[in-house]
Amino acid sequence: MIPKSSNSSRPNEAPVFTADAAEPVALEMSGISKRFGPVQALSDVTFRVRKGTIHALCGENGAGKSTLMKILAGVYRPDSGSTRIRGEERVFETPADALASGVSMIYQEVDLAQDLTVAENVFLGAEVSGFLPFVMSQHAMDAETDRLAREYGFAVDPRARVGDLSTGDCQIVEVLKALRRNASIIVLDEPTSSLSENEAERLFAVVRTLRGRGIVIVYISHRLEEVMGLADDISILRDGKIVHSDRAATMDIAAIVRHMVGRELNDFFPSRKAVIGDVRAQVEGLSSGRGAQNVSFSVRRGEIVGMAGLVGAGRTEVARALFGVDPKTSGRLLLDGELLEIASPADAIRNGIAFLTEDRKRTGLCLELPCTWNITLPNLETLGMKRVVWPGRETAIALQTATRINIKWSGPGAPATSLSGGNQQKLLIARWLLANSRFLIFDEPTRGIDVGAKREVYTLMNALAEEGRAILFISSELPELFGVTDRILVMRRGRLVGDLKTSEATPDKVMHLAAVEQNS
Amino acid sequence: MNAFMRKILPFASLIIIVVALSILRYDTFLSVDNFVNVLSRSSINGIVAMGMTAIIISGGIDLSVGAMLALSGMVGAWTMLSLAGSDPAGALWAVPSDIPAGPGRPPEPTALAMAAGTLAGMLTGTFCGFVNGALISKLRLPPFIVTLGTMSSLRGIAYVMNDGQPHNVATYKYLGEGMVGGVRVCVLLVALVAILAVLGLRYTRLGRYTYAIGSNREAAFHAGINVDRCLIWIYTLTGLAVGIAAMIATSRTVSAQPTAGKELELDVIAAVVIGGASLSGGRGTIIGTIIGTLLISFLRNGCTLLGISTNVQLIVIGAIIVAAVTVDQLARAKAE
Numbered sequence: 001m002i003p004k005s006s007n008s009s010r011p012n013e014a015p016v017f018t019a020d021a022a023e024p025v026a027l028e029m030s031g032i033s034k035r036f037g038p039v040q041a042l043s044d045v046t047f048r049v050r051k052g053t054i055h056a057l058c059g060e061n062g063a064g065k066s067t068l069m070k071i072l073a074g075v076y077r078p079d080s081g082s083t084r085i086r087g088e089e090r091v092f093e094t095p096a097d098a099l100a101s102g103v104s105m106i107y108q109e110v111d112l113a114q115d116l117t118v119a120e121n122v123f124l125g126a127e128v129s130g131f132l133p134f135v136m137s138q139h140a141m142d143a144e145t146d147r148l149a150r151e152y153g154f155a156v157d158p159r160a161r162v163g164d165l166s167t168g169d170c171q172i173v174e175v176l177k178a179l180r181r182n183a184s185i186i187v188l189d190e191p192t193s194s195l196s197e198n199e200a201e202r203l204f205a206v207v208r209t210l211r212g213r214g215i216v217i218v219y220i221s222h223r224l225e226e227v228m229g230l231a232d233d234i235s236i237l238r239d240g241k242i243v244h245s246d247r248a249a250t251m252d253i254a255a256i257v258r259h260m261v262g263r264e265l266n267d268f269f270p271s272r273k274a275v276i277g278d279v280r281a282q283v284e285g286l287s288s289g290r291g292a293q294n295v296s297f298s299v300r301r302g303e304i305v306g307m308a309g310l311v312g313a314g315r316t317e318v319a320r321a322l323f324g325v326d327p328k329t330s331g332r333l334l335l336d337g338e339l340l341e342i343a344s345p346a347d348a349i350r351n352g353i354a355f356l357t358e359d360r361k362r363t364g365l366c367l368e369l370p371c372t373w374n375i376t377l378p379n380l381e382t383l384g385m386k387r388v389v390w391p392g393r394e395t396a397i398a399l400q401t402a403t404r405i406n407i408k409w410s411g412p413g414a415p416a417t418s419l420s421g422g423n424q425q426k427l428l429i430a431r432w433l434l435a436n437s438r439f440l441i442f443d444e445p446t447r448g449i450d451v452g453a454k455r456e457v458y459t460l461m462n463a464l465a466e467e468g469r470a471i472l473f474i475s476s477e478l479p480e481l482f483g484v485t486d487r488i489l490v491m492r493r494g495r496l497v498g499d500l501k502t503s504e505a506t507p508d509k510v511m512h513l514a515a516v517e518q519n520s
Numbered sequence: 521m522n523a524f525m526r527k528i529l530p531f532a533s534l535i536i537i538v539v540a541l542s543i544l545r546y547d548t549f550l551s552v553d554n555f556v557n558v559l560s561r562s563s564i565n566g567i568v569a570m571g572m573t574a575i576i577i578s579g580g581i582d583l584s585v586g587a588m589l590a591l592s593g594m595v596g597a598w599t600m601l602s603l604a605g606s607d608p609a610g611a612l613w614a615v616p617s618d619i620p621a622g623p624g625r626p627p628e629p630t631a632l633a634m635a636a637g638t639l640a641g642m643l644t645g646t647f648c649g650f651v652n653g654a655l656i657s658k659l660r661l662p663p664f665i666v667t668l669g670t671m672s673s674l675r676g677i678a679y680v681m682n683d684g685q686p687h688n689v690a691t692y693k694y695l696g697e698g699m700v701g702g703v704r705v706c707v708l709l710v711a712l713v714a715i716l717a718v719l720g721l722r723y724t725r726l727g728r729y730t731y732a733i734g735s736n737r738e739a740a741f742h743a744g745i746n747v748d749r750c751l752i753w754i755y756t757l758t759g760l761a762v763g764i765a766a767m768i769a770t771s772r773t774v775s776a777q778p779t780a781g782k783e784l785e786l787d788v789i790a791a792v793v794i795g796g797a798s799l800s801g802g803r804g805t806i807i808g809t810i811i812g813t814l815l816i817s818f819l820r821n822g823c824t825l826l827g828i829s830t831n832v833q834l835i836v837i838g839a840i841i842v843a844a845v846t847v848d849q850l851a852r853a854k855a856e
Contacts, residue, residue: 325742349744363742366735368802377732378743380725389723431743 025087026051026216027072027185032081034067041067042240045081049185049233054207054217056227056248059237060260060450065220068237069187072218073105074098085185104178105187110170114163119145121162122176148176152209167311168199175206186210187218192226193448196311196476198515204230222450224253225479236260261452269483270459273466276486277301280470281439286331288321293494295331299439299470304461306481306502307474309491309514315474316358317494319441323348323355335439349378354437356428358444358474364428367417371409372398374416375430382435401430405460422453429460440464443474458484478507490514526851530794530811530844537815541822548825556704560696560772562817563710564589566810567765569788570717571649571758573809576792577721578754579734579801580656580663585762585788587675588648589781592766594678596641597687597776603636604629634692641770642763648674649759653752671785678778688775696771706768713761718806726753734801790837791816794844815840 027049034042042064049055059065070076072083074092083090085101092098098105112121119141120127127141145158154172156165162173171191178186188207192200207217207230221227227234228248235245236259244251244259257268282298291314299305307315320326322333324342333340335351342348348355357363365374375398380389383397395412402412407426409419416427425445432440442461446454461484465471475481481488481502488505490498490513498513541549548554568585575582604614604627613633629637648670655666681687698705721727729750732740741747770776795812797804816837823833 323742344744344746345742346744346746355742357742362736363738366732366739366802369731369735373728373732377728377740377745380728385725387725389725389728391723 024051025049026053026085027218028084029068029072030082030084032068032071032078032083034071034076034078040240042071042078045237045240045242047235047242048245049216049218051086051216052211052214053232054211054219054230056219056221056231056234057237058221058224058227058234058256058260060452063237063260063450064240065237066189067240069105069189069218069220072098072103072185072187074103099181099183102182102184103187104181104183104185105189106171106174106178106191107189110167110174112162112170112173115161117142117159117161118156118165118173118176119158121173122148122158122180124177126180144180145176148179152176152179152206152213154206166199167194168196168202171195171203172206175210183215185216185218187220189220190222190448191219192221192223194311196313197478197511198310200226222448223477224256227256228253257451260450268455269480270455270462272304272462272484272486274302274304274462275466276303277468280336280468281472282334282337283318283322284332284334286318286321286333287329288317288326289329290320290326291317291494292321292328295491295494295496297489297496297499299472301468301470302465303487304465304471304473304485306485306488307472307491308476308478308481308488308510311476313491313514314494315491316443318491319355319443319472319474322441323353325355345378349435349437352436352438354432354435354440356425356432356440356442356445358447360424360428365416365424368415370413371402371407371416371419371427372412374427375401375434378431379434397434398430401434402427405430405433406456420450420453422449422456425449425453425457426460429457433460433464437469439470439472441472441474444476445473446475446477446480454480478510481510482507526848527796529847530796530808530815534811534815534818537818537822541818541825545822545825549822554821554825556707558814558817558821560704560706561821562813563704563706564765564769564772565784565787565791565817566710566813567713567761567768568758568784569791569809569813570713570806571761572788573717573792573795573797573804573806574721574727574730574754575663575758576789576797576799577734577801577804578730578751579737580751580754581667581789581799582649582652582663582755582758583667583785584648584652584671584674585758586781586784587671587673587678588645588759588762589766589769589784590678590776590778591648591674591681592641592645592763593770593776593780594681594687594778595644596637596763596767597689597692597770598637598681599640600629600633600637600689600692601627601687603633628691629689634689634694637689637692638695638767641767642760645763645766646756646760649762650752650756652759653755656755657748657751675778678780681778684778686775686777689770690774692771692774694771695768696774706772709764709768713764714806714810720757721806726750730754731802734803736802787816787837788813790841790844793841793848796848798848 025048029045029047032042032045045068047068057065067076071078074095074097083092090101113124122145123141142158149156154176156169156172162170165173175186191203195203204226207219210217219227219231231248233246234248234251234256236243236256238260278301279298280301284296286295287293295318309315317326321328324344324347333342340351342351361367372395376383376394385394399412405426407430408423416424419427445457461471461473473485485502488500488502488510489496490510492514498510500509568589572582572585607613611630613630615628615630652667652670655661656663695705700708721730729740729745732743732745733747733750737747769780791812792804792809793799794815795805795808797808819836820833823836
């Protein structure tokens with residue numbers, strides 16, 4: 001046992017690491033504290049990563065994961081504490097220092113230059129010059145990138161333009177970039193949140209390959225299934241403290257969730273009580289130029305219908321065409337038997353359709369505007385404020401809705417950006433609650449939000465269904481599709497390839513439909 | 521620097537400038553005449569700045585306001601003169617006179633002709649604004665490029681209209697010098713436009729949508745806002761404001777100059793930015809813009825009174841714009 005620090009008797013101190021002293025530690029951050037104004041983001045955190053392991057860092061949003069990793073990456077300086085890499089104490093003043101010490105971060109949103117090639121991105125800032133000084137050698141960079149990719153068994157074309165690559169490929173480019181810098185510690189922050197299941201599988205293989213080459217991986221994810229499948233060790237942060245850190249083999253998902261939220265979440269998916277009624281939304285032969293091909297389905301009153309599929313299968317495109325974001329090339333939508341002509345989101349909203357988009361920052365919220373404005377934005381007309389806005393009445397209405405779904409904010413006038421991810425998502429849900437929509441489309445509503453907020457979203461969806469609304473629930477996470485829906489539609493390459501009762505479906509069956517070409 | 525300090529900084533700067541000038545030039549600065557002069561001169565910039573504030577909040581920009589002002593004034597004055605010229609003795613459009621109209625004596629428009637001309641000038645501005653808005657929204661062109669183009673074209677039309685010569689309207693004095701209840705008409709007009717702008721941005725759906733579009737155009741579209749229609753309205757109403765300002769400018773100099781409003785766009789954008797609006801959209805207030813406009817006006821006035829040349833004034837104004845934006849960025853970086 002590593003000798004415990006003298007203050008380990010404090011009640012909140014974690015049972016820090018049970019690794020043997022013989023096992024070498026690649027990274028050790030000890031006694032790290034960081035305060036932002038009144039908020040103690042991290043208090044006396046000790047985080048050890050064994051050599052040659054994948055170490056998962058779990059915690060709800062705001063638990064301090066990002067802060068800890070930004071300290072490791074040299075973005076923030078800790079108020080106290082030290083960082084040792086392979087036993088040597090390092091002080092990172094800038095991100096460049098961390099990179100020089102072999103620490104590379106790969107963030108959720110990949111930051112690559114879209115118009116440059118793979119090789120140019122890999123060598124960005126360290127271009128190789130050829131015979132002529134100041135003139136970079138495209139050939140040398142391509143060759144070296146190709147060599148690196150082959151060495152690790154990644155299939156990427158060094159000459160491909162990054163903007164043309166899938167998200168999964170972009171992450172591999174990020175990994176190559178880190179390898180080119182001789183990274184010995186790679187931090188992956190929510191790498192799979194925008195990947196399809198098979199792209200994620202490919203990334204896991206990459207991560208395991210890296211581990212095989214002696215590179216230490218710190219892996220941050222909200223998806224506990226993949227954490228369990230991938231990690232050797234797991235550390236759990238809660239309220240700025242490491243509350244548990246141990247071998248993955250000694251834990252299960254329930255235990256992780258318990259440590260993360262500090263309480264037991266027995267029934268993670270709330271029970272369904274909605275009564276399923278008549279057909280509410282009927283989609284017939286829907287096609288759009290962007291990818292949906294002849295899609296037909298229906299959603300009944302009180303029903304939550306899931307939509308599964310790989311990224312790029314055309315699920316979001318179906319939603320966009322229904323909501324009038326993209327023009328449809330053919331097909332029609334009937335709501336309560338009435339044929340609707342929808343040419344714009346305004347038409348859709350007027351007819352009682354709501355669309356919670358998958359990217360709340362890009363297509364959902366006006367981040368710097370007050371929370372109340374974000375809630376009422378599509379609803380001013382129906383609230384009787386067609387021309388004149390009455391701020392007093394508006395705030396009262398928004399406040400009522402926000403209270404109903406328990407949004408936590410510092411005040412109704414606070415900008416949306418000041419809220420946590422889960423509460424931002426709830427602002428958008430409040431918006432559509434207020435719109436009193438008949439047919440709601442939720443596109444990846446739990447992406448990037450923490451476990452507690454996820455459950456609240458499921459509960460809200462249930463409550464909406466119980467009121468007789470029809471819900472189309474697009475998700476890339478099978479567990480939540482199985483936990484929440486009544487039926488699951490499966491999309492592949494723009495077509496609807498499956499319509500299964502949830503009670504009769506299995507994850508294997510859904511994945512098979514989504515991923516494998518059927519011979520008909 | 522916290523958010524509160526950032527908010528009051530332009531106001532505090534304005535007070536400091538006014539107090540400093542009061543001490544340095546108590547003889548000339550602290551006079552009713554001087555204040556009336558500064559206020560009425562800033563009325564033109566002020567009215568244009570109200571519209572520009574809305575445009576900048578919506579995430580756009582309008583570089584053509586100066587050229588639009590010149591053209592609106594030219595059209596307005598030309599209308600007055602044409603009406604008067606077409607009707608030398610009818611007394612409807614022109615003041616009857618024994619001397620026949622001709623090169624020796626320009627026709628004198630009646631109040632009715634002047635009113636018609638004023639309306640024509642306002643409509644010209646409105647139409648130009650509509651064209652800007654339509655090009656920007658329907659063709660999805662960047663506002664910077666569209667208005668850079670219209671800036672040049674409108675200025676060109678203003679020159680072509682009378683071969684680069686001004687249209688003189690010697691009797692058109694009401695908007696520039698007229699008084700109502702002891703206050704200059706132009707000052708009343710800027711106050712009226714300001715009140716409408718404050719109410720419009722704060723209490724109308726269009727105002728709310730203006731902020732939403734500037735904050736996140738995609739999100740606004742997904743929330744069912746007809747973004748194109750809103751943008752057309754915003755640019756059209758700004759055009760109307762420019763039209764009003766153009767007629768005040770024409771009246772102040774009793775002639776419409778094709779060179780009027782040169783670099784007006786710079787002063788106006790500067791005033792809006794100093795007032796706290798963000799060029800990336802979603803942020804800005806009319807009160808801030810008023811303070812920004814007054815700040816620039818008093819600064820120019822002070823420089824003149826202190827004997828600093830207009831050339832040096834350009835340097836000072838430029839430095840202040842950069843300083844205002846720097847302070848804004850610092851305050852925001854701190855807030856995050």
